[in-house]
Amino acid sequence: MSGPTPFTRLLVANRGEIAVRVMRTAQRMGLGTVAVYSQADAGAAHVRMADEAVCIGGPAPGESYLRIGAIIDAARRTGADAIHPGYGFLSENPALPAACAQAGIVFVGPGAEAIRAMGDKARAKALMEAAGVPCVPGYQGEDQGDERLLSEARRIGFPVMIKATAGGGGRGMRLVERERDFPGHLESAKSEAKGAFGSESVLLEKAIVDPRHVEIQIMADRHGNVIHLGERDCSVQRRHQKLIEEAPSPAVGPDLRAAMGRASVTAAKAIGYEGAGTFEYLLDAQGDFHFMEMNTRLQVEHPVTEAVTGLDLVEMQLRIAAGERLALGQEDVRFDGHAIELRLCAEDPEAGFMPQGGRLTLWEPADGIRVDHGLQSGAEVPPHYDSMIAKLVAHGPTREDARQRLLAGLRKTVAMGLRTNKDFLGDCLAHPVFAAGGATTGFVAEHGGALSAPEAGEARAAMLAAALLRAEPGMRLTHGFSAPLRLMRGEVEYQPHVQVRGDGVCHVEMAGHDALDLRVVERRGHRVALDMAGARRVAVFLAGPAGVYVQTAGRCFDFTDLTFRPGVTGAVPSGDGTLRATMNGTVVSVNAAVGDVVEPGQPLVVIEAMKMEHAHVSPVAGRVTAVNVDKGAQVGPRAVLMEIAAG
Numbered sequence: 001m002s003g004p005t006p007f008t009r010l011l012v013a014n015r016g017e018i019a020v021r022v023m024r025t026a027q028r029m030g031l032g033t034v035a036v037y038s039q040a041d042a043g044a045a046h047v048r049m050a051d052e053a054v055c056i057g058g059p060a061p062g063e064s065y066l067r068i069g070a071i072i073d074a075a076r077r078t079g080a081d082a083i084h085p086g087y088g089f090l091s092e093n094p095a096l097p098a099a100c101a102q103a104g105i106v107f108v109g110p111g112a113e114a115i116r117a118m119g120d121k122a123r124a125k126a127l128m129e130a131a132g133v134p135c136v137p138g139y140q141g142e143d144q145g146d147e148r149l150l151s152e153a154r155r156i157g158f159p160v161m162i163k164a165t166a167g168g169g170g171r172g173m174r175l176v177e178r179e180r181d182f183p184g185h186l187e188s189a190k191s192e193a194k195g196a197f198g199s200e201s202v203l204l205e206k207a208i209v210d211p212r213h214v215e216i217q218i219m220a221d222r223h224g225n226v227i228h229l230g231e232r233d234c235s236v237q238r239r240h241q242k243l244i245e246e247a248p249s250p251a252v253g254p255d256l257r258a259a260m261g262r263a264s265v266t267a268a269k270a271i272g273y274e275g276a277g278t279f280e281y282l283l284d285a286q287g288d289f290h291f292m293e294m295n296t297r298l299q300v301e302h303p304v305t306e307a308v309t310g311l312d313l314v315e316m317q318l319r320i321a322a323g324e325r326l327a328l329g330q331e332d333v334r335f336d337g338h339a340i341e342l343r344l345c346a347e348d349p350e351a352g353f354m355p356q357g358g359r360l361t362l363w364e365p366a367d368g369i370r371v372d373h374g375l376q377s378g379a380e381v382p383p384h385y386d387s388m389i390a391k392l393v394a395h396g397p398t399r400e401d402a403r404q405r406l407l408a409g410l411r412k413t414v415a416m417g418l419r420t421n422k423d424f425l426g427d428c429l430a431h432p433v434f435a436a437g438g439a440t441t442g443f444v445a446e447h448g449g450a451l452s453a454p455e456a457g458e459a460r461a462a463m464l465a466a467a468l469l470r471a472e473p474g475m476r477l478t479h480g481f482s483a484p485l486r487l488m489r490g491e492v493e494y495q496p497h498v499q500v501r502g503d504g505v506c507h508v509e510m511a512g513h514d515a516l517d518l519r520v521v522e523r524r525g526h527r528v529a530l531d532m533a534g535a536r537r538v539a540v541f542l543a544g545p546a547g548v549y550v551q552t553a554g555r556c557f558d559f560t561d562l563t564f565r566p567g568v569t570g571a572v573p574s575g576d577g578t579l580r581a582t583m584n585g586t587v588v589s590v591n592a593a594v595g596d597v598v599e600p601g602q603p604l605v606v607i608e609a610m611k612m613e614h615a616h617v618s619p620v621a622g623r624v625t626a627v628n629v630d631k632g633a634q635v636g637p638r639a640v641l642m643e644i645a646a647g
Contacts, residue, residue: 004323007082007106008032011075012046013096014086015065016374017390018298019046022084025314034078036071038064040382045374052078060384065089068099075105082106082321084314088386091297092119108321110275110296117271118294121165122203128291131270133263136282136290138205140165146186152204153182159207162186164193164200170240171196175207192613195588208290210442211282213237214249216264217305219316220273225326228261229305229313230335236428238353238444243421244428245301246340247308250399250437251283260289265330267294276302276317300343300391303370307339307395338399340406342425344373344390344415346381348582349424349451350490355609357383357584361417362526362542362549369394369409381418383584383609389420399437403429411554414526416542423555427451461557462487462494463516465550467506468528468541469561470498471520482509486562487548493562577620577644581635585609590631596624598644605629605641622646 009032012019023033023046035050040059047053054074057064064070066089075083083100085091085108094112101107109115118124122140129135138160139152153160158179164172172193174185190200213234220226233249234242248257264279278299281289302313320326346356360379365371373390381389392413394406407429415422428434428451433443444451466485482499496510508516521536522529528539540551548559585607592604603615604624626643629635 005106006322009034009078009080010082010084010108010318011036011071011078011080012050012084012086013065013071014084014089014091015041015044015046015385017372017388018086018088018300020049020374021372022086022314023049025312026084026318029315029318031082031318032080034074034080036065036074038384040380040384044379045376054078059382061089068093068096071096072099072103072105076103080105082108082318084108084317085297087295087297087300092295094119106321108275108317110273110277114271114273115296118277118296119166121163121293122201124294125203125291127271128267128294131267133267133279133291134289136205136208136292138203140203144201146183149186149202149204150179150182154179156204156206159209161205161207162189162202163205164189164197165203166193166197166199166201170237172202173240175240188613188615191588195608195613205292208282208284210440211235211284212249212251212440213242213280214252214260214283214289215278215280215299216260217299217302217313218264218268218273218277218279219313219320219326220268220275220277221320221326222274222323223325224269225329226265226268226273227326227328227330227333228264229309229311229333231257231260232299232301232304234301235439235441236434236443237441238448242301243343243345243425243444244340244434244439245304246338246399246402247304248335248338249283251287256287256289261330263289263291267291275320276313300388301341303372303391303393304339304341307370307393308335308337309333310336337395337397338402339393339395340399340402340429341391341393342406342410342429343388344392344413344425345387345421346389346418347387347421348419349421349448351582352614353421354582354614355383355387355585356418356420357381357609358418359546360389360415361544361546362414362540363416364414364540365390366392366409366412368412369405371409371413389415400435403435414540414551414556416540416549416551416556416558417546419558420556424451426554457553457555458489458492458557459494459510459513460516461550461552461555462489462559463496463508463510463513464518464539464552465541465548465557465559466494466496466498467508467516467518468520468539468550469543469548470500471506472543484563486565487559488562489557489559494559577622577625577646578640579604579616579619579642579644581605581607581637581639581641582616583607583609583614584636585614585634587629587631587633587635587641588613590627590629592618592624592627592642594624594627598622598624607635616641618644620644620646 010026011034033050035053036056056070090096094116097107098112162174174189194200217229232247234245236244278295280292347353363375370393396402482497487494499507519531542549588608589606598618602618605616622644
């Protein structure tokens with residue numbers, strides 16, 4: 001289409017923070033808004049924010065947000081004449097814009113053919129090579145036989161990357177260091193790709209060691225105008241999924257920015273692209289860039305580009321979809337300062353970033369920074385969707401200003417009721433390598449052991465939590481009597497003794513640690529002002545069925561209160577043969593049977609949670625004595641999957 005396609009009512013075919021963010025701009029522009037939701041999201045923020053909302057199915061993605069027919073029907077029922085896909089789910093599925101075109105509904109994004117061309121990574125690489133864009137050497141042929149793929153991996157040379165040709169987000173992606181590991185990684189990548197994207201087709205690429213992940217944001221209208229909005233550096237990742245993004249990149253100067261921008265604009269014009277899109281590149285140590293893939297949608301990290309350009313990318317999307325010309329040319333794009341974004345995820349860095357579904361009992365986003373979210377205190381974080389629950393963004397005149405503002409905002413943010421990566425992100429921001437702008441894609445792998453280690457201040461936090469438990473309103477205190485408590489975090493149990501003195505001071509002792517004295521000065525909700533050795537400080541404290549949480553000096557610690565539970569005699573020591581689930585999820589494979597002999601680290605059960613597969617490995621060498629789950633079973637944290645007799 002080349003003419004105008006105006007619309008007045010926008011349906012957002014997504015959930016969570018991106019649905020809220022799109023609706024905020026749409027409503028500011030005077031558009032009506034429609035939300036769709038699964039049964040698991042009936043009370044979600046995007047549902048409450050919209051002018052109308054339609055339930056489109058069950059809690060799982062395939063039963064709701066992936067149902068194109070239900071989404072089109074919801075648009076018809078509510079009079080929505082445009083659909084914005086957000087990101088994830090159907091945002092890069094060409095069937096959605098095709099269905100919109102058939103129904104006479106405007107799709108906010110590129111056409112089906114462009115999505116189809118760039119959504120298949122193998123085809124996209126071929127198109128980029130034809131357009132003169134430098135690409136990573138690899139194999140993207142139609143022969144998907146295991147022997148052919150192994151032969152091509154040998155030709156490319158290890159290490160190699162296996163990538164699902166459809167989709168993204170790190171799913172169906174494996175780094176293979178050695179030839180002997182290739183068959184197992186290939187099987188795992190194909191299985192995850194099949195479950196996530198409906199296709200097990202993969203491509204191979206030469207693994208560039210410790211590159212930077214740098215991407216270029218482009219905007220293109222249907223009249224042939226294309227501009228780029230600079231780059232974003234997305235190098236800090238875990239499981240090939242981004243955690244921290246920033247604009248501009250510390251490694252990109254004006255000349256390199258111009259070269260990457262020109263390549264991206266040329267590529268977009270070559271495929272007749274329309275809308276927002278992102279060209280993702282690997283930047284090697286020599287400063288050469290190599291095309292990886294194109295995302296034909298709005299990116300999670302778009303707020304950092306908005307911060308440094310002063311532009312609203314969603315508004316630009318909507319105006320392009322209505323048939324308007326871009327309101328500015330390349331020479332009009334200006335960059336101001338620096339911006340950094342963090343992805344706050346419901347996951348446990350100390351347990352390999354395992355996702356954590358459950359109730360977010362207390363949520364208090366910080367003031368002074370941008371926080372994109374769809375949360376509230378008491379919100380349920382379902383196990384069916386991605387683990388990201390919020391984005392925190394800070395902007396400043398320099399990179400260091402932005403980093404310090406974001407670090408301060410992160411420390412003031414409160415997320416209690418389930419584990420998050422909040423403190424891990426803070427440690428990343430504070431790390432000298434990141435502070436100096438030196439982080440590559442190997443940053444978390446290289447420094448993650450220290451970044452995700454159990455907290456050094458955990459014991460002191462247990463003592464503080466014990467004192468605040470004893471000082472809770474309504475707690476009957478016997479002055480002068482030392483009361484023992486039992487608090488557990490992970491596999492470690494703490495046994496602090498709390499004595500409440502006549503002057504209101506709580507005196508806490510715990511073997512192996514200096515005593516702690518504190519007095520509660522004031523309570524305001526969950527915030528407690530404390531006098532500790534003559535110094536005034538504020539802690540955030542929450543005690544309930546989900547556990548005991550205390551946040552002090554910006555760090556959050558969670559404990560299980562075992563004080564009134566009966567002691568356990570003859571407890572099984574850690575490292576026994578009991579294999580337990582680490583999260584809520586669905587069992588997708590069981591790889592051993594009763595009587596099988598297994599080795600330590602051997603994958604035995606694979607659980608899918610928050611759109612990723614997680615292998616649970618044997619803790620010991622021995623023989624399987626019990627298998628307690630079948631494929632398709634729903635399991636919760638700590639559920640016993642298998643039992644193994646060591647020996």
